[in-house]
Amino acid sequence: xxxxxxxxxxxxxxxIFVLFAWIILGWLIAFGVLSYQTPLVANxxxxxxxxxxxxxxxxxRIIPAIGGIDISPxxxxxxxxxxxxxxxxxxx
Numbered sequence: 001x002x003x004x005x006x007x008x009x010x011x012x013x014x015x016i017f018v019l020f021a022w023i024i025l026g027w028l029i030a031f032g033v034l035s036y037q038t039p040l041v042a043n044x045x046x047x048x049x050x051x052x053x054x055x056x057x058x059x060x061r062i063i064p065a066i067g068g069i070d071i072s073p074x075x076x077x078x079x080x081x082x083x084x085x086x087x088x089x090x091x092x
Contacts, residue, residue: 001091002091002092005088005091005092006088006092008088009084009088009089009092012080012083012084012088013084015051015080016077016080016081018048018051018052019052019073019076019077019080021044021048022045022048022049022051022052022073023073025041025044025045025048026045029041029045052073055076056072056073056076059072059075059076060072063075
């Protein structure tokens with residue numbers, strides 16, 4: 001059971017890394033530092049969107065944007081960290 005918990009712990013860590021990359025790229029595109037027209041940026045954002053949208057859409061239905069700011073990634077991050085700390089870490 002410890003090995004499976006370790007693999008899940010690492011996969012959640014990788015997912016959190018992709019979440020941060022998606023957030024930072026979104027900010028850089030919004031502020032005009034990067035262009036979505038660049039093929040590399042478009043490919044990375046497409047990959048991140050494909051991973052994040054199915055997970056964030058149910059959270060967005062429950063928690064709407066506040067003042068135009070989407071806070072659903074914060075709740076996803078808190079939830080993933082809680083799973084890592086309180087469920088998977090004791091199993092390892």
